[in-house]
Amino acid sequence: MKITAIILTYNEEKHLARCIDSIKEVADTIVVVDSFSTDATLDIARSYGVDVVQREWVNYATQFNWALTQIAVDTSWVLRIDADEVLSEYLSTEIKLHLPELGSNIEGVYCDRRMKFLGQPIRYGGVFPIRVLRLFRYGRGECENRWMDEHIKVTGLTEDFKGEIVDDNLNSxxxxxxxxxxxxxxxxxxxxxxxxxxxxxxxxxxxxxxxxxxxxxxxxxxxxxxxxxxxxxxxxxxxxxxxxxxxxxxxxxxxxxxxxxxxxxxxxxxxxxxxxxxxxxxxxxxxxxxxxxxxxxx
Incomplete structure (x- = not known):
């Protein structure tokens, strides 16, 4: 089983190393799809030895679906994660232990996504944590073709994991x-x-x-x-x-x-x-x- 993680970037020097550190134990391959960053993003990516490709930005859906055409065909599962997000330790453990156990009829995996704002977790308001599909079998899922608020869609059955992806942006x-x-x-x-x-x-x-x-x-x-x-x-x-x-x-x-x-x-x-x-x-x-x-x- 091979997991490929896709990270879309543009000037993510504050976040990229933290993101890669959180997924490097679960992802066999990490692909950074960069929109011609002008900061140290590419230097950081290359220092980790991850795959780097570049493409002009149109919107998230277009960029992510193009990225799916750039990854190795022997990929089993694709992990979508943003540069300012990290996997919780619990979710990392679930991926390592339980993802290989899923039946071939399972096409996607849901987890919680929690957000921090100005360094503080957002716990109320009915918006976080939210369930998101961030793991899917290669060739079975793609990003909605939208300009905003894009989700991964699959047609088959899905599984629920209990761990979290944490969105913790460090910018002002x-x-x-x-x-x-x-x-x-x-x-x-x-x-x-x-x-x-x-x-x-x-x-x-x-x-x-x-x-x-x-x-x-x-x-x-x-x-x-x-x-x-x-x-x-x-x-x-x-x-x-x-x-x-x-x-x-x-x-x-x-x-x-x-x-x-x-x-x-x-x-x-x-x-x-x-x-x-x-x-x-x-x-x-x-x-x-x-x-x-x-x-x-x-």
Missing amino acids: LTWWTDKHNKYSSREAVDMLNLEYDFMVHDSVASLRGSDQAGLKRWVKERVYSRLPCGFRAFAYFFYRYIFRLGFLDGRAGASFHFLQGFWYRYLVDAKIEEVKRHMRENGVDIKVAMHRILGVRA
């Missing part, structure tokens, strides 16, 4: 808000596609089974997306911070739930409205408006 709050400003443009594209249907709709949304990602995506696409712009951001924040007890996460948690649960969502809605206004005022179609306003070619 200024970096975080800049990143989420960029994310909001990409999410606006996905939300606009639900209304205008200008590209293939690829989604794990489902009410069947116990897949948390599928259920949350269904609610987002069938309920949240149909609420009025602006109001839905406030409603979502209120749900997370009050009903799901986000206020128990303290001061760092208050910042996280407000910024990620309200500010970010409201920014997505504001950009959606800006695109629609540009369409009305200039008589252009959705793709032209998105390129002019969001800088995205879909």
Whole structure:
């Protein structure tokens, strides 16, 4: 059995060594797919002797699915992990002990993903830990073709592990808000596609089974997306911070739930409205408006 880990990078010198250290005992091969970093990312990767390939960035799904074409065909399982994430010791042990025992009908493995914000674990708000599919049989899974919030999808049976992947980004709050400003443009594209249907709709949304990602995506696409712009951001924040007890996460948690649960969502809605206004005022179609306003070619 051979496990290949894929890490997508761009200027990840703060995180890459920590990530590799957490997976090197379980991954037989580590492939770093870099988008032409300008810091020490490549030097760190090469110092570990991992495989390095480079490709211009379009979006996560495109980059990851391209990476799947670059790994060895004798790979048995693929591990998806971000550079600012680490495997818990418990999950590492589960992978080493239990992954070889899984039947050939099991195509993917779910685990928990927990997040830290400003160095503090986020425990409330109903968002962490969340179940994510990060291990899948080579040739049986791929990343959803979306601009934002991408999940790995498989068609066969899955297994649940109890260990965690921990997202612990060490960059500043200024970096975080800049990143989420960029994310909001990409999410606006996905939300606009639900209304205008200008590209293939690829989604794990489902009410069947116990897949948390599928259920949350269904609610987002069938309920949240149909609420009025602006109001839905406030409603979502209120749900997370009050009903799901986000206020128990303290001061760092208050910042996280407000910024990620309200500010970010409201920014997505504001950009959606800006695109629609540009369409009305200039008589252009959705793709032209998105390129002019969001800088995205879909």
